[in-house]
Amino acid sequence: MPYRSLHTGSLPPRDRFDWWRELMLAHDAPTESESPSSGFAGTVEGLELGDARVASLVFHPLRARRTPALIRQGDPEDYELVFTLEGEVLVSQHRRDAVVASGQFALRSTSHPYDCRTRRTAASGTAHVVTVHIPRATLPLAADQVDQLLARSLPLGAGSGGVLGDFLQSLIRRGPELAPAEGKRLGTAVVDLAAGFLAGHLPFGNRLPPESRERILLSRIDSFIDDNLADTDLSPASIAARHHISVRYLHSLFRRQRHTVSATIRNRRLERCRADLADPRWRHLPLQAIAAHWGYPHLASFSRAFRAAYGIPPSDFRHRATPSTPLDTGPSLLRQP
Template sequence: MAYVYFDSSALPPEDRFDWWCETVNRGVAPTRNASSHAAEFTGSFASLTMGPVQTSTLAFPPIRSQRTTELIRQSDPETYELTLVLSGQMWVSQAREDVRATVGEFLMWSSSLPYVGRAVSGSPMDAPRAVIVHLPRALLPLPHAKIDHLLVRNLPAADGMGVVLARHLCSIMDQGPTLTEQDCRALGPATLDLATAFLARRLGLLDRVQPESRTRVLLARIDHFIDANLTDQTLSPSDIAAHHHISVRTLHALFRQRERTVSATIRHRRLEGARAALSNPRLRTLPIRAIAAQWGFTDATLFSRTFRVAYGITPQDHRHGVALPADGRPSAS
């Protein structure tokens, strides 16, 4: 299976910490771990394999980890561990450098060098959690000596390529249980391209990235821009092209390799957002026309017709959980 998920809560309390250490060591790289919460340890580990690229999500109480020269000799995947902090704080010391990363920041270390890591909670309700993309050194088309300059450094994800990569990693891990093997084979190169572009931009080496990789990165940036502006009723292909400093013709050419045109992509994502909102119990009292307007549909009648064409059911029936059977006539489920 491409996606696996483990949770220590199913085990007896006295076995959880040892189990978690063994699972992470096997799934990432061998380390020595210690925690003041070992007796009441609760942690989870998810892994998504996409060809040669793997991503992991870890959640755990405060912990200290150490990777020694001896452990490296025993097993070394030869990866750069590019890590996004989702909650809590993380400290890493490697090659005489130290860094502290907080929520929304990337940091990176090498599996081939000794390091000491520590994760702490920002508050009692804010247990450490992170998503890691394990980047094989051999696959990165950048000089390793240059990449090493980024080890144990704060790499912000507040804007630009950092935001795109962070959203991508969180999205694929959220959708991991639903992804097929074919999906993962396609996502592996895309994930490697985005991570490479993120590092290359930090190093001023974007010209080293292959043209096809730059195209995939540009499409990822466009996707992020579309998603961030779906509620803008005036969003158009010309707006998207202008924001990314390309012509409208180039934008349409980029989308020819996809299932939907630019305009169809905007419409589809708006419909998906509206459909999710209609299914949300907390929004049950919000009028359908208000939800439609929030997702860029100013004409309630047109929204209802478009929704029916796309999903075979009216927005009202969808909200009330009416199923559409094989004969095409809605009936209460």
Template sequence: MGLVVYDTARLPREDRFAWWHEAVGQGAGPTDVTSEDRAGFTGSMGVLDLGPARIAVLSYTALRSRRTARLVRRSDPETYELTLLLGGTLGLSQSRRETLLRPGDLSLWSSSLPYDSRAAGGPDTGPARALVLHLPRALLPLPASTADRLLATGIPSADGVAAILARHLVSVVREAEFLAAGDEEHLGLITCDLATAFLAHHADTADRLPPHSRHRLLLERIDLFIEHNLADPGLSPPVIAARHHISVRLLHRLFADREETVSRRIRRLRLERCAADLADPLLASSPVHEVAGRWGFTDAAAFSRAFRAVRGMAPGEHRRAHLPPVRGGAGAG
């Protein structure tokens, strides 16, 4: 399916800014967009519809966007716009709050209230780039007064719930071209659940989340924990359950709707990391058993059998298929 991409580079130079102005108004309601360099303006917009939600990936030169009270009265799509800044800077003011976003920051704004934003790129970072999640207000199981506490507030996505949401949004965009028909609705629901959990967490109302949203967030936290601890040979369902203060039985119930168990997920991810390292020229001199040990495999023979069962060849064969021979045979296995 993939992103539907619109790029001003395909338009005559004199039409580019006017097109952008209209496109922004169609997405978030009528907006006054201005630029100090209208003649040199360039921008691109990728759109991915996810059933109840929509993701837009934007890249553009410096501009200012304002939605006045008059424009709000004229038309209001009643959406929240959750922005993940990817490049440049973005100054945002709404509801008597102001913030300056830098790459990696998340922030929320509402189409139902006046706002003012200024985006800028830089000589080293290029144009401003942002990923924007459009969320219909009616779909959020949170009172507007709760979500509105976070308007124009910059929240770093380095860790915690914010990191989970940011990682999810980026991965959805990255994998968009591989999505099959019908995946949109399912992904949209997952995305709405994670966005709701993020907002509730930062508004200190996480205990009021519906059960399915709490379970979705818990699963994402578990996934992130597994990926960060693959190198630990002791990583196991009991360890994961204890770390998240749940029973092993509940852990397995959370994975029941997936195509793999907890243990199989751990093994698959470890094997994927090993396969990538074995094909990495920078690690060509590392013995196979060392690569395996780096990702939690303590038994070289068991690793070799598991690798062959999944990849159809021994680890050493996989390495030789992807890399030229290493002098001295250090990487053989």
């Protein structure tokens, strides 16, 4: 998936804010930027995930306005979830104001004017937010209901909010290592988790269609599997217990998926091992260390599973792998499961 990281560090100080302003105006939902800071600096990291786009922005005090003229210039008809990680921002839209503190969300729409300001920064003098851009048409919720949440502070709470917050931070942290083939799956997970989170804040949130509730649960399970591949106890039983469902219901959820629960765990573990075996950074590590890191405590069982999946022993694969030909298999996360 396309990952981009842009920052002002390579520019002369006098040019940094102008560069940022032009970058925000070039967006498909352009905004006008103002900053009181004479020493402005900023960083943007972005991920294209199919229907969803996720961006991490770190910046000195800033004001961003989406005006009627800019809406006429370009409107992708997106909802934008703003997740504050450091500092505090004020989001104004539809004659409402939301103070969004660290660990909280707010929602805005690209189809209506809005005004966002930095109210407070971290000790570093910067604020840090993650934005999620979701096309209105992809949310399984009525737009008139979702619009009730515009410019309101939305706490994480329990359930899908906490999962969504953790998932977004994980995506940004692992962005440079994520494989293009995973983009659509991860984008679907972002949309489903966001829909579940927003539905929980609506008066009629329980009217989310049953098929959407199932997709949201599958997205939570999918994220849980990815985050716990190193746990040798990861199994259908432990996944079902963690999500307060029966093992039978878990298997029924996966009937329409490409693989069973157990096969999903096995395939993702093998994909991570394969990526690390081909990564020259980890050539000093023995096979057993890589296998154990991804949930295979016994080298013999790992070798059998690897050969059955790829038709070659892991030692031979490592020997033949060429660092100049990257593998599109998944994130290499040896340092952080």
